[in-house]
Amino acid sequence: MTGLVFLIPIALGMGLLGLGAFLWSMRDGQYDDMDGAAARILIEEDEPLEDDA
Amino acid sequence: MNAPASIFNGDEAELVSTRFTVPGMRCAGCIGKIERELPKTPGIIAARANFSAKRVAIRHDPAIDEDRLTQALRDLGFEAQRLADNPLGVETEERKSLMRALGVAGFGMMNVMLLSVSIWSGADGPTRDLFHWLSALIAMPVIAYSGRPFFASAWMALSHRRTNMDVPISIGVILATALSLYETITGGGHAYFESAVMLLFFLLAGRALDAEMRTRTRAGIGALLGRMGKSASVISPDGSTRRVAAADLEPGMLVLVAAGEAMAADGEVTEGTSAIDNAMLTGESAPEPVGPGAVVHAGAINLSAPLRIRLTRVAEDTALAEIARLMDEAGQSRSHYVRIADRASRLYAPVVHSLALLAFVGWMIAGAGWHQSLTIAIAVLIITCPCAMGLAVPAAQVVASGALLKRGLLVKDGSALERLAECDIALLDKTGTLTLGEPRADIAALDAETRTVALGLAQASRHPLSRGLAAALLREGVEPAVIDNVRETSGTGLTGQWHGQEVALERPEDTAQSLAACLRIGESTQTITFADPLRGDAAATIAALQAEGVGASILSGDRAAPVEAVARALGLEATAEASPQAKLAALEALKAQGRRPLMVGDGLNDGPALAAAHASIAPGTASDASQQAADAVFIGEKLMPVALAIRVARRTMRIVRENFGFSIAYNMLAVPLALFGLVTPLIAAIAMSVSSLVVVANSLRLARSAKTSARE
Numbered sequence: 001m002t003g004l005v006f007l008i009p010i011a012l013g014m015g016l017l018g019l020g021a022f023l024w025s026m027r028d029g030q031y032d033d034m035d036g037a038a039a040r041i042l043i044e045e046d047e048p049l050e051d052d053a
Numbered sequence: 054m055n056a057p058a059s060i061f062n063g064d065e066a067e068l069v070s071t072r073f074t075v076p077g078m079r080c081a082g083c084i085g086k087i088e089r090e091l092p093k094t095p096g097i098i099a100a101r102a103n104f105s106a107k108r109v110a111i112r113h114d115p116a117i118d119e120d121r122l123t124q125a126l127r128d129l130g131f132e133a134q135r136l137a138d139n140p141l142g143v144e145t146e147e148r149k150s151l152m153r154a155l156g157v158a159g160f161g162m163m164n165v166m167l168l169s170v171s172i173w174s175g176a177d178g179p180t181r182d183l184f185h186w187l188s189a190l191i192a193m194p195v196i197a198y199s200g201r202p203f204f205a206s207a208w209m210a211l212s213h214r215r216t217n218m219d220v221p222i223s224i225g226v227i228l229a230t231a232l233s234l235y236e237t238i239t240g241g242g243h244a245y246f247e248s249a250v251m252l253l254f255f256l257l258a259g260r261a262l263d264a265e266m267r268t269r270t271r272a273g274i275g276a277l278l279g280r281m282g283k284s285a286s287v288i289s290p291d292g293s294t295r296r297v298a299a300a301d302l303e304p305g306m307l308v309l310v311a312a313g314e315a316m317a318a319d320g321e322v323t324e325g326t327s328a329i330d331n332a333m334l335t336g337e338s339a340p341e342p343v344g345p346g347a348v349v350h351a352g353a354i355n356l357s358a359p360l361r362i363r364l365t366r367v368a369e370d371t372a373l374a375e376i377a378r379l380m381d382e383a384g385q386s387r388s389h390y391v392r393i394a395d396r397a398s399r400l401y402a403p404v405v406h407s408l409a410l411l412a413f414v415g416w417m418i419a420g421a422g423w424h425q426s427l428t429i430a431i432a433v434l435i436i437t438c439p440c441a442m443g444l445a446v447p448a449a450q451v452v453a454s455g456a457l458l459k460r461g462l463l464v465k466d467g468s469a470l471e472r473l474a475e476c477d478i479a480l481l482d483k484t485g486t487l488t489l490g491e492p493r494a495d496i497a498a499l500d501a502e503t504r505t506v507a508l509g510l511a512q513a514s515r516h517p518l519s520r521g522l523a524a525a526l527l528r529e530g531v532e533p534a535v536i537d538n539v540r541e542t543s544g545t546g547l548t549g550q551w552h553g554q555e556v557a558l559e560r561p562e563d564t565a566q567s568l569a570a571c572l573r574i575g576e577s578t579q580t581i582t583f584a585d586p587l588r589g590d591a592a593a594t595i596a597a598l599q600a601e602g603v604g605a606s607i608l609s610g611d612r613a614a615p616v617e618a619v620a621r622a623l624g625l626e627a628t629a630e631a632s633p634q635a636k637l638a639a640l641e642a643l644k645a646q647g648r649r650p651l652m653v654g655d656g657l658n659d660g661p662a663l664a665a666a667h668a669s670i671a672p673g674t675a676s677d678a679s680q681q682a683a684d685a686v687f688i689g690e691k692l693m694p695v696a697l698a699i700r701v702a703r704r705t706m707r708i709v710r711e712n713f714g715f716s717i718a719y720n721m722l723a724v725p726l727a728l729f730g731l732v733t734p735l736i737a738a739i740a741m742s743v744s745s746l747v748v749v750a751n752s753l754r755l756a757r758s759a760k761t762s763a764r765e
Contacts, residue, residue: 015163015164032103035105040104
């Protein structure tokens with residue numbers, strides 16, 4: 001029974017952490033451009049470096 | 054990386070952000086090109102592309118104006134249009150608040166379920182009471198927050214003495230919560246907190262899917278809009294010009310309309326000769342020459358040379374606004390359409406409520422005492438609460454609209470899909486709908502050398518014939534020749550120098566043939582003819598529509614002869630020279646006969662008909678107003694999405710009905726248990742999740758069925 005004193009707050013805390021992360025990522029615009037995020041990994045970011053070298 | 058950033062930090066406050074819609078952004082390369090190349094233009098600090106919404110936000114020096122930014126984007130090969138200052142509509146806000154509510158409900162459901170599973174596994178005595186209290190502490194705020202969309206909608210319906218799907222939902226959730234709270238306080242055995250929260254979670258998932266579908270397709274349509282003139286350059290008495298928003302224009306003002314600009318109000322030309330493209334208003338593809346004294350309408354695009362225009366009618370008085378008013382009135386009837394979910398709830402809600410009442414009265418008569426009778430009545434309400442029903446419609450419609458989106462058809466909302474499925478007769482406009490709506494050049498007679506010269510000249514102009522010629526040549530892989538001193542003379546054509554010879558692309562001598570151009574290289578001349586060809590799959594689409602039992606006919610505003618030719622080629626009945634009012638009347642007549650017409654059209658003259666039809670589809674090249682009036686927009690050169698829309702919409706409705714069948718079957722199994730007081734919270738939770746999963750799985754079958762029907 002005493003285990004519950006720790007386990008329940010931990011379970012709730014982790015749940016709240018997840019909820020907080022979700023709300024934050026939504027406010028931050030992480031879900032505004034889902035198709036773009038998929039396309040962006042294909043962009044070569046290294047090109048300017050090659051020019052420098 | 055840090056150093057340049059800190060240099061700009063000082064100016065940060067003075068920078069401004071402007072947003073553009075860029076429909077041509079199609080791949081990762083486009084994002085990279087825009088974000089990497091734009092900041093190389095002096096004054097532009099950064100660019101950020103939103104691929105889903107086809108928008109680009111540019112941070113720049115306020116000294117740079119809109120035209121320079123548009124030009125910078127055009128130099129990269131992208132047509133761009135500035136977005137209005139308040140692009141974040143109510144839609145996005147609604148979707149976001151639904152997603153927040155869904156997140157909160159998900160959090161609540163997981164934690165309450167954790168506690169409930171312990172109770173079901175045998176926790177009792179003080180542990181059970183503690184867990185009930187904890188569940189109550191988590192569930193009450195979650196229900197208060199996540200339930201708001203349903204409570205608000207139910208209250209709205211009740212205060213108008215109507216009922217909708219949200220009324221039984223709200224009553225079920227509120228009663229379940231109240232009973233559970235009572236059980237918790239009195240130390241009773243059954244609390245239904247997890248059922249109430251789970252119900253909200255599944256229903257919110259349905260709502261969120263519905264909202265997601267609407268914003269996704271509206272973003273796609275929004276990217277196509279905005280070509281209409283929103284402001285004009287007004288010439289002051291001292292000769293200087295300033296930009297004035299369309300709403301602030303006044304009759305009598307003198308405005309300067311540059312080549313390529315759209316008119317923002319009606320007026321009369323006072324100076325300059327040019328050609329205007331009236332396709333937005335009339336659907337007529339041939340450009341119309343104008344000179345001093347000619348009357349031009351808002352929405353027309355000036356093609357070749359600057360014009361000075363004295364405004365006659367502005368804002369609400371323009372011919373454009375007149376058609377918009379007709380559309381508004383015609384669209385009224387559509388708002389009376391009752392969606393299938395609401396029709397179902399009209400039948401369902403009374404049954405559920407009388408069952409619960411019967412259970413209460415029955416158990417009271419049987420002498421069970423009011424506490425037990427009430428518990429059983431509420432168990433009936435919870436078990437019959439239309440959880441899977443809330444998912445039945447949106448789950449199917451989201452999958453269907455996603456599948457259609459991949460085939461180039463944007464359906465605006467679920468109601469549109471429902472109405473598309475019911476259509477039994479189709480009326481099609483000719484120009485721009487059955488045909489491509491843009492002149493295509495016949496270049497078979499040209500040899501390689503003349504092709505390069507023709508392309509070099511044609512590229513320099515925005516005239517529809519030049520653009521059609523350039524497009525045809527580019528498709529053949531022709532490289533443009535370098536032409537010096539290219540000049541465009543309004544009404545005549547283009548001239549230039551190539552290898553010391555004079556070359557020209559002009560209006561032919563024989564003016565009877567309006568859709569033709571004359572290519573002159575030195576002394577030799579050649580005539581290039583243009584045609585507005587039928588869409589390649591027009592006949593196949595009509596056949597596919599007929600296979601679905603939807604007969605088609607042509608309803609066009611164009612002259613009788615060309616309409617007759619198209620009608621004969623496709624074997625259809627046709628009505629020609631129909632005014633917007635006549636088109637509207639034709640649709641009203643069909644509706645009066647009890648038919649459900651589908652209207653497919655693009656021009657502004659089709660607008661009222663599009664708004665009045667039972668369902669309507671417009672091509673992506675249609676005027677803004679028509680796209681807004683239509684239920685769906687198709688992109689590309691194929692007409693087949695129109696037939697596909699009907700077929701997929703009908704399949705969707707079949708799946709929706711199956712979903713309703715499934716969820717009612719589940720409830721019918723569970724209701725007897727509830728009536729005899731055998732339903733525990735565990736059974737309620739299982740019935741709810743299994744029926745929801747079955748409904749979602751059944752809806753996913755649509756993704757495949759849309760694909761196979763496209764392959765046929």
